[in-house]
Amino acid sequence: xxxxxxxxxxxxxxxxxxxxxxxxxxxxxxxxxxxxxxxxxxxxxxxxxxxxxxxxxxxxxxxxxxxx
Amino acid sequence: xxxxxxxxxxxxxxxxxxxxxxxxxxxxxxxxxxxxxxxxxxxxxxxxxxxxxxxxxxxxxxxxxxxxxxxxxxxxxxxxxxxxxxxxxxxxxxxxxxxxxxxxxxxxxxxxxxxxxxxxxxxxxxxxxxxxxxxxxxxxxxxxxxx
Numbered sequence: 285x286x287x288x289x290x291x292x293x294x295x296x297x298x299x300x301x302x303x304x305x306x307x308x309x310x311x312x313x314x315x316x317x318x319x320x321x322x323x324x325x326x327x328x329x330x331x332x333x334x335x336x337x338x339x340x341x342x343x344x345x346x347x348x349x350x351x352x
Numbered sequence: 353x354x355x356x357x358x359x360x361x362x363x364x365x366x367x368x369x370x371x372x373x374x375x376x377x378x379x380x381x382x383x384x385x386x387x388x389x390x391x392x393x394x395x396x397x398x399x400x401x402x403x404x405x406x407x408x409x410x411x412x413x414x415x416x417x418x419x420x421x422x423x424x425x426x427x428x429x430x431x432x433x434x435x436x437x438x439x440x441x442x443x444x445x446x447x448x449x450x451x452x453x454x455x456x457x458x459x460x461x462x463x464x465x466x467x468x469x470x471x472x473x474x475x476x477x478x479x480x481x482x483x484x485x486x487x488x489x490x491x492x493x494x495x496x497x498x499x
Contacts, residue, residue: 300497309409316492322411 285323286345289314292336307331353402361399365392415491419483427476434472438465 293303300318304311307328316322317332324332333340369385369392376385488494 310412312493312495313409313411315495315497316411319492319495321490321492321495322414325410328410 285347286320287317288343288345289332290318292338292343296336303332303335306335353399353404355403358399358403362396365395368392411491415484415487415493418487419480422483423476423480426479430475431472434468438468 289303293300300311300314304314307314308331309328313322313324317324329340329344333343336343369388372388373385376382
């Protein structure tokens, strides 16, 4: 799963810490999502998309991967 | 309370528990360490609930969940194997040909079961820590930032 969180953070000029606080997760989780090491739950993905006021598919690009 | 204070408190509680364990061995009574251990764990959970910074989000839960499941998958095999061994020993059947008598000290002393349980418990903890480190690395726990 690819995502454009870093791009949207840059557009909105906010830090990982700010975004993490806004969506109620740790900064490390935002970092892991940005790096593609962690795929967020649907709930968290919607919270991030709502924060940036963009559709989910604008923020996350689905790619089939072998989980585990 | 921040996370470092929590780790300091946990370390202090662990040291106190080691002291009580030593005292229990000295007086030959297991009750003090048993009670202290339960109280210590409750205290750690209480202190943990007072940490103000967010440490338990869904990624953290995922790491915990994966590490716990893998630990269980490996540990039940070890536990089952050792339990079968203990069961076979408890049957006390004499093999053919009968073994050479080793005197009254032969056989598995009952007091060794505590030690075996401790070894199994330590194995479980080591397995959990190992899997936890593996999944923490996988889910970017110690990744550094370019910001």
